Amino acid sequence: MKAFVNQDICIFCGICGGVCPDVFVIDSDKRKSIALDIELTRELLAMARYAESICPAEAITIKDVSTKEK
Ligand code: SF4
Numbered sequence: 001m002k003a004f005v006n007q008d009i010c011i012f013c014g015i016c017g018g019v020c021p022d023v024f025v026i027d028s029d030k031r032k033s034i035a036l037d038i039e040l041t042r043e044l045l046a047m048a049r050y051a052e053s054i055c056p057a058e059a060i061t062i063k064d065v066s067t068k069e070k
Contacts, residue, residue: 002065004061005024012032013056013057014026014033016033020050023044024036035060049062
């Protein structure tokens, strides 16, 4: 599972980075948050899901990327 931030709708509120700093980082230049390209451990997944649930812009998605799509 990996987290993603829709850069088009992120309002740069910083909440996700506050609750889950190991996954979400701030891009100060773009004024957006970025989800690191990492496979989420159980603990990180729980925190990332929490961030997803409270993101005011609903910009966060969490997807299962374990199966290769072609
Ligand atoms: S919580 Fe949502 S809107 Fe706020 S910085 Fe994170 S992704 Fe962007």
